[in-house]
Amino acid sequence: MAFRSQLxxxxxxxxxxxxxxxxxxxxxxxxxxxxxxxxxxxxxxPVTQDVTGSKGPTAMVFMNMGGPSTTDQVEDFLSRLFSDxxxxxxxxxxxxxxxxxxxxxxxxxxxxxxxIGGGSPIRKWSEYQCEEMxxxxxxxxxxxxxxxxxxxxxxxxxxxxxxxNQLLEDGFGNGKGGRAVAFTQYPQYSCSTTGSSLNELxxxxxxxxxxxxxxxxxxxxxxxxxxxxxxxTHSGLVEAFAQNIEAQLKTYPEDKRDQVVLLFSAHSLPMxxxxxxxxxxxxVAATVHAVMQRLKFKNPYRLCWQSQVxxxxxxxxxxxxxxxxxxxxxxxxxxxxxxxxTSDHIETLYELDxxxxxxxxxxxxxxxxxxxxxxxxIQALADVAHAHLQKGELxxxx
Amino acid sequence: MAFRSQLxxxxxxxxxxxxxxxxxxxxxxxxxxxxxxxxxxxxxxPVTQDVTGSKGPTAMVFMNMGGPSTTDQVEDFLSRLFSDxxxxxxxxxxxxxxxxxxxxxxxxxxxxxxxIGGGSPIRKWSEYQCEEMxxxxxxxxxxxxxxxxxxxxxxxxxxxxxxxNQLLEDGFGNGKGGRAVAFTQYPQYSCSTTGSSLNELxxxxxxxxxxxxxxxxxxxxxxxxxxxxxxxTHSGLVEAFAQNIEAQLKTYPEDKRDQVVLLFSAHSLPMxxxxxxxxxxxxVAATVHAVMQRLKFKNPYRLCWQSQVxxxxxxxxxxxxxxxxxxxxxxxxxxxxxxxxTSDHIETLYELDxxxxxxxxxxxxxxxxxxxxxxxxIQALADVAHAHLQKGELxxxx
Numbered sequence: 001m002a003f004r005s006q007l008x009x010x011x012x013x014x015x016x017x018x019x020x021x022x023x024x025x026x027x028x029x030x031x032x033x034x035x036x037x038x039x040x041x042x043x044x045x046p047v048t049q050d051v052t053g054s055k056g057p058t059a060m061v062f063m064n065m066g067g068p069s070t071t072d073q074v075e076d077f078l079s080r081l082f083s084d085x086x087x088x089x090x091x092x093x094x095x096x097x098x099x100x101x102x103x104x105x106x107x108x109x110x111x112x113x114x115x116i117g118g119g120s121p122i123r124k125w126s127e128y129q130c131e132e133m134x135x136x137x138x139x140x141x142x143x144x145x146x147x148x149x150x151x152x153x154x155x156x157x158x159x160x161x162x163x164x165n166q167l168l169e170d171g172f173g174n175g176k177g178g179r180a181v182a183f184t185q186y187p188q189y190s191c192s193t194t195g196s197s198l199n200e201l202x203x204x205x206x207x208x209x210x211x212x213x214x215x216x217x218x219x220x221x222x223x224x225x226x227x228x229x230x231x232x233t234h235s236g237l238v239e240a241f242a243q244n245i246e247a248q249l250k251t252y253p254e255d256k257r258d259q260v261v262l263l264f265s266a267h268s269l270p271m272x273x274x275x276x277x278x279x280x281x282x283x284v285a286a287t288v289h290a291v292m293q294r295l296k297f298k299n300p301y302r303l304c305w306q307s308q309v310x311x312x313x314x315x316x317x318x319x320x321x322x323x324x325x326x327x328x329x330x331x332x333x334x335x336x337x338x339x340x341x342t343s344d345h346i347e348t349l350y351e352l353d354x355x356x357x358x359x360x361x362x363x364x365x366x367x368x369x370x371x372x373x374x375x376x377x378i379q380a381l382a383d384v385a386h387a388h389l390q391k392g393e394l395x396x397x398x
Numbered sequence: 399m400a401f402r403s404q405l406x407x408x409x410x411x412x413x414x415x416x417x418x419x420x421x422x423x424x425x426x427x428x429x430x431x432x433x434x435x436x437x438x439x440x441x442x443x444p445v446t447q448d449v450t451g452s453k454g455p456t457a458m459v460f461m462n463m464g465g466p467s468t469t470d471q472v473e474d475f476l477s478r479l480f481s482d483x484x485x486x487x488x489x490x491x492x493x494x495x496x497x498x499x500x501x502x503x504x505x506x507x508x509x510x511x512x513x514i515g516g517g518s519p520i521r522k523w524s525e526y527q528c529e530e531m532x533x534x535x536x537x538x539x540x541x542x543x544x545x546x547x548x549x550x551x552x553x554x555x556x557x558x559x560x561x562x563n564q565l566l567e568d569g570f571g572n573g574k575g576g577r578a579v580a581f582t583q584y585p586q587y588s589c590s591t592t593g594s595s596l597n598e599l600x601x602x603x604x605x606x607x608x609x610x611x612x613x614x615x616x617x618x619x620x621x622x623x624x625x626x627x628x629x630x631t632h633s634g635l636v637e638a639f640a641q642n643i644e645a646q647l648k649t650y651p652e653d654k655r656d657q658v659v660l661l662f663s664a665h666s667l668p669m670x671x672x673x674x675x676x677x678x679x680x681x682v683a684a685t686v687h688a689v690m691q692r693l694k695f696k697n698p699y700r701l702c703w704q705s706q707v708x709x710x711x712x713x714x715x716x717x718x719x720x721x722x723x724x725x726x727x728x729x730x731x732x733x734x735x736x737x738x739x740t741s742d743h744i745e746t747l748y749e750l751d752x753x754x755x756x757x758x759x760x761x762x763x764x765x766x767x768x769x770x771x772x773x774x775x776i777q778a779l780a781d782v783a784h785a786h787l788q789k790g791e792l793x794x795x796x
Contacts, residue, residue, distance in 0.1 A: 233687060271669070275714035282701045285683035289631060303680045313711060316673030 056145045059167055059180035059223075060137070060385060062130045063197040066153025067120025067345055071110045073156060078102035078109060080155040086196035089272070109346075116349040123158075125343035125372050126151045126185065129381060132373075136382035137389075144179070144389045152182075152201065160200045164208050167223060173209055175221035182227045183385060187237055188266075188287060188340055189230040190280035192273055198227065226394045228384060232283040233290040236380025241287075241339065242294040243376055244368045248335050249299070251366065260333045260364075261300045261326060263319070264288045266340035267347060268305035271313040281315060284340050291339070303339075307347050319352070323360050333364035342377065344370045454543045457565055457578035457621075458535070458783060460528045461595040464551025465518025465743055469508045471554060476500035476507060478553040484594035487670070507744075514747040521556075523741035523770050524549045524583065527779060530771075534780035535787075542577070542787045550580075550599065558598045562606050565621060571607055573619030580625045581783060585635055586664075586685060586738055587628040588678035590671055596625065624792045626782060630681040631688040634778025639685075639737065640692040641774055642766045646733050647697070649764065658731045658762075659698045659724060661717070662686045664738035665745060666703035669711040679713060682738050689737070701737075705745050717750070721758050731762035740775065742768040 068077040082088060083098035090097050113119055130149035137147040148170065152163035172178035182201055184194040209222045231237060249257050266284045274281060288303045304322045308314035319336070326334055336356065338348045352367055371377040466475040480486060481496035488495050511517055528547035535545040546568065550561035570576035580599055582592040607620045616622065629635060647655050664682045672679060686701045702720045706712035717734070724732055734754065736746050750765055769775040 233691070271711065271714075275716075277700055277702060277715035277720060279700070281679065282683035282686060285680035286687035288680060289684035289687070293631070302675055302677065304675060313669065316669075317675035318673075322675060 055143060055179075056147070057178065058137075058144045058147050058389065059150055059170075059172060059178065060130060060134055060147050061150040061152055061163060061167075061180055061182050062126050062185050063152050063182055063194070063201070064122065064126055064154070064185040065193065065197075066126075066156035067122045068113060068156055069119040069123050071113050071118060073119070074110045074113060075102060075106040077156045078105055084154070084196055086199060087192045112346055112350045115354060116346065120156075120345055121349075121372075122343055122345050123151070123153070123156070126153075128373055129185075129343070129378055132378045133381040133385065136379065137385055140382060141386050141389055147385075150180075152197070154197050154200060160197075160204050161208075164201075164204045168208065173221065173223040177221050177224060179224045179226075181385065181388065182225055183381075183388075184227075184229055185342055186340065187230065187234070187342065188232045188280050188283035190269065190273070190278050192269065192278070193280075194229055198229070201225075226388070226392075228388050230279075230283060231384045232287045234380055234384050236376065236383050238287070238290045238294050240371050240374050240377035240380055241291045241337065241368075244371070244374070245291070245295065245335060245337055248366055248368045252333060252364075256333055258298055259300070260335055261302065261331060262292075262295075262337055263322060263326075263334050264291075264301065264303045264337045264339040265306050265319040265352065266303070266338075268308045268314045268316070268318070270308075271315060274315050280340075287339055291337075306351060320356050320359065323356055323365060327360050327362055327365070332360070332362040334366075336365070336367040338368070338370055342371045344372060453541060453577075455546055455576065456535075456542045456544075456787065457546050457548055457568075457570055457576065458528060458532055459548040459550055459561060459565075459578055459580050460524050460583050461550050461580055461592070461599070462520065462524055462552070462583040463591065463595075464524075464554035465520045466511060466554055467517040467521050469511050469516060471517070472508045472511060473500060473504040475554045476503055482552070482594055484597060485590045510744055510748045513752060514744065518554075518743055519747075519770075520741055520743050521549070521551070521554070524551075526771055527583075527741070527776055530776045531779040531783060534777065535783055538780060539784050539787055545783075548578075550595070552595050552598060558595075558602050559606075562599075562602045566606065571619065571621040575619050575622060577622045577624075579783065579786065580623055581779075581786075582625075582627055583740055584738065585628065585632070585740065586630045586678050586681035588667065588671070588676050590667065590676070591678075592627055596627070599623075624786070624790075626786050628677075628681060629782045630685045632778055632782050634774065634781050636685070636688045636692050638769050638772050638775035638778055639689045639735065639766075642769070642772070643689070643693065643733060643735055646764055646766045650731060650762075654731055656696055657698070658733055659700065659729060660690075660693075660735055661720060661724075661732050662689075662699065662701045662735045662737040663704050663717040663750065664701070664736075666706045666712045666714070666716070668706075669713060672713050678738075685737055689735075704749060718754050718757065721754055721763065725758050725760055725763070730758070730760040732764075734763070734765040736766070736768055740769045742770060 065081075066077070068074045079099045079102035081098075082090070082101045083095055085094050088098075127149070130151060134147035134149045138145040141147070150163050150166065151158055152160045154160070158166075167178075167180065168174055172180060182198065184197060186193045189195070205223070205225070210219055245262060249260060252260050264284075269278060269280060285303060288301070292301055302317075302322065304317045304319045305315050306319035308316075308318065323334065323336070326332065336352050338352065341347065348367065348370055357365055357367070463479075464475070466472045477497045477500035479496075480488070480499045481493055483492050486496075525547070528549060532545040532547045536543040539545070548561050548564065549556055550558045552558070556564075565576075565578065566572055570578060580596065582595065584591045587593070603621070603623070608617055643660060647658060650658050662682075667676060667678060683701060686699070690699055700715075700720065702715045702717045703713050704717035706714075706716065721732065721734070724730065734750050736750065739745065746765070746768055755763055755765070
């Protein structure tokens with residue numbers, strides 16, 4: 001990873017005295033740990049940090065699901081994805097069934113990645129967004145500078161362990177401490193996305209930096225982690241979404257513009273996950289409402305859910321059905337708005353742009369651009385991170 | 399109804415010239431009519447209004463589901479409820495099956511109403527809220543005064559036809575025109591609640607004031623309707639919810655206060671309704687997020703869903719299960735917050751206060767007061783209505 005290979009001067013690091021636990025970062029809104037909430041067998045010790053001594057350097061770690069950069073990586077990617085019980089609970093035989101399912105689906109998914117240009121752009125965008133954000137942070141938060149960009153994907157390179165080893169190699173931890181922020185790139189929290197990434201991070205922290213003896217106190221000199229675990233209605237995020245919608249609205253004739261339907265689309269969840277109280281559907285709805293508020297509720301709109309797989313029940317209404325329902329009824333001016341992912345991926349470039357749009361077969365059905373390299377969005381990332389660094393909170397109270 | 403029996407002077411009324419349709423009030427956010435969206439067989443003609451000539455008097459009609467004021471009214475209430483295909487779709491035999499189901503459930507539900515004092519307080523609160531709101535409106539919106547309070551319930555007295563006949567008797571319509579605002583008392587829109595009330599209103603308008611010949615133009619001298627169909631994040635509503643939560647939080651010791659879990663609870667919906675794209679779950683989530691924003695996200699919180707009946711799939715997590723899960727794990731300081739209904743009813747007074755609390759059997763499990771006669775809430779109602787009257791919009795663009 002080019003953007004992480006730069007030399008890291010030892011002057012970044014500061015000595016990290018044993019710090020009393022401020023708060024359990026893995027405590028969730030249910031008053032018990034996220035691992036327990038998500039039904040995992042192993043409770044991982046919490047991350048703590050001495051926020052009073054916070055000074056740069058600061059490692060900014062973007063967490064996301066990731067995607068295969070080439071079609072050769074598809075099977076590995078799917079195999080990790082289907083083996084993740086946080087994402088797709090398959091029971092005790094998960095580690096056997098997962099890879100089998102992955103192998104079966106590989107040819108189909110390889111073809112999809114081939115159709116969008118041979119791979120997922122998520123690594124390119126994540127590295128770019130994180131680098132650009134760090135440049136802004138160096139300016140607006142000099143007290144925590146320098147900010148060093150890292151990416152940790154859940155199912156594709158760079159994996160969490162790669163990122164963690166790079167951190168250690170770059171002079172964090174190993175008795176020298178150092179501050180790191182795990183910044184989820186899912187704006188809305190789900191146990192199956194951010195929850196899974198955090199579990200993976202804690203797992204590797206334990207493997208590479210040792211167990212916390214009493215579950216609360218960090219060993220001296222280990223990396224001091226804090227977490228940005230959700231930011232569904234941050235004003236900068238909302239502004240970036242709204243600007244992209246407005247740009248697409250301008251492509252319709254002025255007299256029709258206010259009647260264009262805004263169809264917000266987010267990845268669906270199995271009802272089994274919804275019904276155990278996962279906060280994701282409500283947080284996605286909060287983002288949609290905030291964007292519509294910013295747009296002064298000028299257009300009709302709706303939230304629907306995409307990408308469900310398999311025979312079990314998922315949260316609806318489904319995006320594709322909804323589009324076809326509109327088109328059938330003569331309302332074919334509509335803008336699809338990916339609202340739960342911040343850069344392009346197979347669900348926008350293949351599912352929305354190829355599958356849904358081809359079936360709709362109507363020039364009025366369009367898509368708002370993904371946030372990708374949008375400067376408003378990157379400024380928002382910096383603002384979210386800056387507020388987090390200033391507050392010294394370990395995670396949200398949820 | 400005492401509060402509606404006052405004499406209505408003819409000077410209230412103004413002549414209503416045939417007005418070009420400004421917009422179909424029953425057009426919804428899908429670009430086709432609400433009736434079509436909700437899968438109803440009969441498309442009802444839309445309501446239109448000459449907003450340019452808007453002056454008082456103004457009839458303010460509170461729409462809600464209603465409830466039996468005495469246990470004798472329970473069977474009638476349930477019979478109407480189970481016959482409503484917008485609320486509980488039972489197919490072609492609805493009008494036969496509905497009353498049968500109602501009769502079977504009557505003894506059990508009668509006992510529940512007996513346990514909460516012999517009947518539902520919803521009529522008392524609705525009449526009080528509407529009267530008080532009209533007093534405020536007379537002051538802050540003199541150009542549309544006097545404002546006359548009416549209530550129209552979907553399943554209990556006063557029914558829509560009673561309200562409509564009262565309007566006609568009071569000097570509205572019958573060639574004399576007059577303005578009326580249908581103000582849903584469900585802050586969040588669902589086809590099964592507000593949608594059902596509006597369908598009922600249009601049905602009685604057609605029966606009592608005649609069909610619109612081309613489906614768009616009101617006959618001369620009929621009542622001019624406009625609709626407030628949703629107000630999920632109105633700042634006054636949010637403030638009223640937040641104040642009641644803060645009042646209940648103060649009953650916990652200061653050192654425990656920030657750890658009290660806020661458990662927002664709304665009436666659930668069948669997944670069949672959710673999956674056809676009903677906006678209710680997203681709008682309830684928007685209310686919750688707005689209230690938490692106002693409370694600065696100080697407490698852990700969660701949105702769950704109550705009152706599911708029958709064997710089919712409903713949206714979860716269920717309130718009762720969630721409470722028991724918390725209590726089992728030792729988190730027994732939690733406040734239940736009814737978030738989708740604005741006055742007390744069987745779901746708060748019986749289901750939450752008796753069933754859930756008794757099962758939880760913990761003094762830390764409490765409930766935030768319902769809005770009922772809360773002056774902040776009544777001011778909010780007046781503000782919502784005032785903004786609507788000033789804007790001259792017939793309904794929201796959704």
